Amino acid sequence: PPITNHLPTADLQALDAAHHMHPFTTNDELGDKGARIITRAKGIYLTDSEGNEILDAMAGLWCVNLGYGREEMGNVAARQMNELPYYNTFFQTTHVPAIALAKELADLAPGDLNHVFFAGSGSEANDTNLRMVRTYWAQKGKPEKSHIISRKNAYHGSSVGSASLGGMTYMHEQGGLPIPGIHHIGQPDWYAEGGDMSPEDFGLKRAQELEAKIVELGADKVAAFIAEPVQGAGGVVVPPSTYWPEIQRICDKHDILLIADEVICGFGRTGNWFGSQTMGIKPHIMTIAKGLSSGYAPIGGSIVCDEVAEVINACEFNHGYTYSGHPVCAAVALENLRIMQEENIVAHVQNVAAPALKEALDKLGEHPLVGGVNVSGLMASLPLTPHKESRAKFADSGTAGYICREHCFANNLVMRHVGDRMIISPPLIITPEEIKIFAERATKALDATY
Numbered sequence: 001p002p003i004t005n006h007l008p009t010a011d012l013q014a015l016d017a018a019h020h021m022h023p024f025t026t027n028d029e030l031g032d033k034g035a036r037i038i039t040r041a042k043g044i045y046l047t048d049s050e051g052n053e054i055l056d057a058m059a060g061l062w063c064v065n066l067g068y069g070r071e072e073m074g075n076v077a078a079r080q081m082n083e084l085p086y087y088n089t090f091f092q093t094t095h096v097p098a099i100a101l102a103k104e105l106a107d108l109a110p111g112d113l114n115h116v117f118f119a120g121s122g123s124e125a126n127d128t129n130l131r132m133v134r135t136y137w138a139q140k141g142k143p144e145k146s147h148i149i150s151r152k153n154a155y156h157g158s159s160v161g162s163a164s165l166g167g168m169t170y171m172h173e174q175g176g177l178p179i180p181g182i183h184h185i186g187q188p189d190w191y192a193e194g195g196d197m198s199p200e201d202f203g204l205k206r207a208q209e210l211e212a213k214i215v216e217l218g219a220d221k222v223a224a225f226i227a228e229p230v231q232g233a234g235g236v237v238v239p240p241s242t243y244w245p246e247i248q249r250i251c252d253k254h255d256i257l258l259i260a261d262e263v264i265c266g267f268g269r270t271g272n273w274f275g276s277q278t279m280g281i282k283p284h285i286m287t288i289a290k291g292l293s294s295g296y297a298p299i300g301g302s303i304v305c306d307e308v309a310e311v312i313n314a315c316e317f318n319h320g321y322t323y324s325g326h327p328v329c330a331a332v333a334l335e336n337l338r339i340m341q342e343e344n345i346v347a348h349v350q351n352v353a354a355p356a357l358k359e360a361l362d363k364l365g366e367h368p369l370v371g372g373v374n375v376s377g378l379m380a381s382l383p384l385t386p387h388k389e390s391r392a393k394f395a396d397s398g399t400a401g402y403i404c405r406e407h408c409f410a411n412n413l414v415m416r417h418v419g420d421r422m423i424i425s426p427p428l429i430i431t432p433e434e435i436k437i438f439a440e441r442a443t444k445a446l447d448a449t450y
């Protein structure tokens, strides 16, 4: 029989296990239960093949910012597919969706970030950045200025280049990463690593690791520093207030390009259009993806400042993807940005949703299993702990988080776990009433885990 939603769940799960290789998943995890099959979605709710209505407090993978089921997005995609489904942007050709999206992004991005190099995903965009910053310095007669500094526990993607930029050691262990010339300094994770230091002192200390690494390598050898304004997949690490100003000072002083990976933070997640604005930094390049199209179409890119773009455009940058600026994806992204502006989504996050979420999280933070609250706008984590006062870690890291995630599912709630941190990153359209429902379900899951 054809494979449709009408097949029994168990049959679909068996086919899935037989033929579909899942990212970041073991067969054991799929186990006897099989994968949960999502059949449709509307607003902030998913429906699974058993008919459960599940509140998606992860916006898919931090991306469905507009929420599900926006028909305008589908209509635009269909229209564009009929008019011009594909053409490339290589070799002196272009098309209106790519032009319009690049212009729109240049208008939205702060400062002189006026140029866009498109990619199909965040990983591809960070691969672009890696090659772009090295090419930039080589074009300026400094080919040895090629080392890139990143951070432990950062996530910048899964491709060889972007996973090398990332600081996840369990990813480096597979496939012989990182590639040469990439260095990782400590993350500004006061909750996990700050010990008895004040957050401010700890933030400064971690920022100064950048200067120490630059001095060790020699500033004339360092091309760029890359970081997420707020680390997402690392567990929502909101840096202390002292961190970013010091990083900015160090990058300026040593003539190091600053790359802000805005794949999660961009497009309203932290209460401003970009996380760089929330953190008060001035990057030379911003990586974008996810919220650019609210996940409705695969598209990413690099927004590049005048100075870097001028140098790169003056040479032939031998880089690009078949789907760079794909017209359907670009049209969908444009529609996403149009709706965001029409509905004042960023102001909604800042003035309505983020304060409501903060209030709910502060209450959840009182739960005996929760050691603290990390939050910026609508991205947050609740670290689970066996001992609230000391922020102690569980001996078997990740087990409590996994169990809590299962209890979330049982209560029709999606929260992801990163180790023992429960992650919250809902669609940006979420209302205070929906946040109340989230908090009720999260409380039940925490109680069941405790």
Ligand code: PLP
Pocket (backbone or CB within 6 Å): 120, 121, 122, 123, 124, 126, 155, 156, 157, 158, 228, 232, 233, 261, 262, 263, 264, 289, 290, 300
């Ligand atoms: N950068 C950051 C900060 C991310 O969170 C992600 C994905 O989660 C990526 C890059 C990679 O993006 P993609 O999965 O679209 O390749």
